[in-house]
Amino acid sequence: MKKLACTVLFIALAGCASQHKTDSxxxxxxxxxxxxxxxxxxxxxxxPSVKIPSHGLLADNLAIAAGGDANVTPLRNALSAARAAGDKGFLIIGSQNGALDVAVIRNAVDSQDLSGMTILYSGDLGKSDAIRSAVEKANGEFQFIR
Structure with missing residues (x-):
């Protein structure tokens, strides 16, 4: 039993120590x-790019319940500015919480015309279909970046 517990703990700690990509x-x-x-x-x-900030599990869940909260406006404004400047691409770097990414992106692109733009998203692969759907609803093209 102790071996099993040690093995599970080792696997969990190894996962915590894995390297994640930097924003750069x-x-x-x-x-x-x-x-x-x-x-x-x-x-x-x-x-141009925007990073969706994560503020911890509780704060993120409150933001999700509020539809993305204060993170929506900066992304919406950045997308509008990029479109007005003639930019054809835009990178969104997701938070540690894929559900937060969906809430923020869905509300930020709602009622925008992203036709002619490619939205690149790096974040939770499991949420990429929901984000793709929101971007395509706004007439944008979607690409997932690992």
């Missing part, structure tokens, strides 16, 4: 992917 690494990977999607001859690349 995510941005570089998204930018590299986005460049491959550009039309031939386009020399300049602009990939």
């Amino acid at each position: 690494q995510i941005y570089q990977e998204a930018n590299a992917f986005y460049v491959t999607q550009l039309p031939a001859g386009q020399n300049s690349v602009s990939l």
